[in-house]
Amino acid sequence: MASTFEVLAEPRRRDILDLLRAGERPVGELVDALSLSQPAVSKHLKVLRDAGLVEVRHDAQRRWYRLSPGPLAEIDAWLAPYRDLWHNRLDALGAHLDQLD
Incomplete structure (x- = not known):
């Protein structure tokens, strides 16, 4: 299958x-x-x-x-670490932009 x-x-x-x-x-x-x-x-x-x-x-x-x-839960589980990666990068970008002000 x-x-x-x-x-x-x-x-x-x-x-x-x-x-x-x-x-x-x-x-x-x-x-x-x-x-x-x-x-x-x-x-x-x-x-x-x-x-x-x-x-x-x-x-x-x-x-x-x-x-x-x-069955889409299989894909959601696979994507979870990538979602975390993007979330962390966006948080870092936000912190960097806050320091520029």
Whole structure:
């Protein structure tokens, strides 16, 4: 199984997650918003589902997709030290600028 990082390396998959942040959407809306074919969007959704990043709900003939942010915790944990690095550098810059006044 691909890691969350590998799954999100594909820009169209990130685009799909960005669209789903606003809420649940049917496949047709994703197709329209992305200007991709329905089979292409479905392939990306399958990869995202397999990675646990999206969930699907069936409503008669329609499939509704929604974001499942749990696996994004892996990325958040990886980014934490980098966030701390930037925070420390910005604090140092702020202290330096304060000394210039």
